[in-house]
Amino acid sequence: MPRAFFHPLAEQDLKDITYFIAQDDVDRALAFAEELEAICQKRALFPAAGKACDHLLSGGRCCPYKDYIIYYRSVPKLNAIEILHILHGARDHERIMRDEHYGH
Template structure:
């Protein structure tokens, strides 16, 4: 398995992340966004890398790219990137 899909909400999360970070430095925002997105193929290839987050949702896993956390679900032929949230957010209320 090495495919991934990005949910609409995760896509909005990425956009919000970039807008927030770009307020101070758009180049740094570009670089950090690329760093996060670069993790998607790795997680698709090794979906068990992430920590199980069953307390939030069945089949949900997470992987940190500090200070953000990628949340994803392992599907039959791919992973679905569900959310990308800042670690300071109230994570439980996002699911």
């Protein structure tokens, strides 16, 4: 079965999002983190359904979830997708993605 795994940058994004929301509501923060992880696992079932975002990441795709954009790429030999970033919609995605270097 296809699965999603998280690049260290995406893991840090998830921690940052959880911490930010926890400032107001710890229970909601933990629930939202679980929602994000579940959405990522569901995306692994249909990786091509995301919007192509080659202008930000060669072979990359993205999909929205609430106020966030999930960036990922397919890893066919592992029957998986790699979650690269989870960014709030208000952030400068082009700068962030341009400044990152993802190994293949």
